[in-house]
Amino acid sequence: TPIRVSHRRADKIREKEVKNIEAKFIDSKTFEMIIKTEGGLYIKELISSDEGRSNPSVTEVLGTQAICAELDVIEVGIK
Numbered sequence: 001t002p003i004r005v006s007h008r009r010a011d012k013i014r015e016k017e018v019k020n021i022e023a024k025f026i027d028s029k030t031f032e033m034i035i036k037t038e039g040g041l042y043i044k045e046l047i048s049s050d051e052g053r054s055n056p057s058v059t060e061v062l063g064t065q066a067i068c069a070e071l072d073v074i075e076v077g078i079k
Helices: 043-048 057-062
Strands: 017-028 030-037
Touching: 030 043, 043 057
Parallel strands: none
Antiparallel strands: 017 030
16 A cells, blocks of 8 residues: 555555556656556556555666656556
């Protein structure tokens, strides 16, 4: 459970699937990602690692702290 929602959610491990990631650099320190995931995955924590609570993460893969500067939901699939 991410720290930012821990006051309203049970603190438990949630395994979610990342189905696809596409990334492109905007400049040397900024990139844009389109991420397709299973419902319920916390995107900001996928990027930042939430102080090591979310793994793997973009921060872990890059070896440097990454933050989500902007988040847009492009599509929500309904089964």
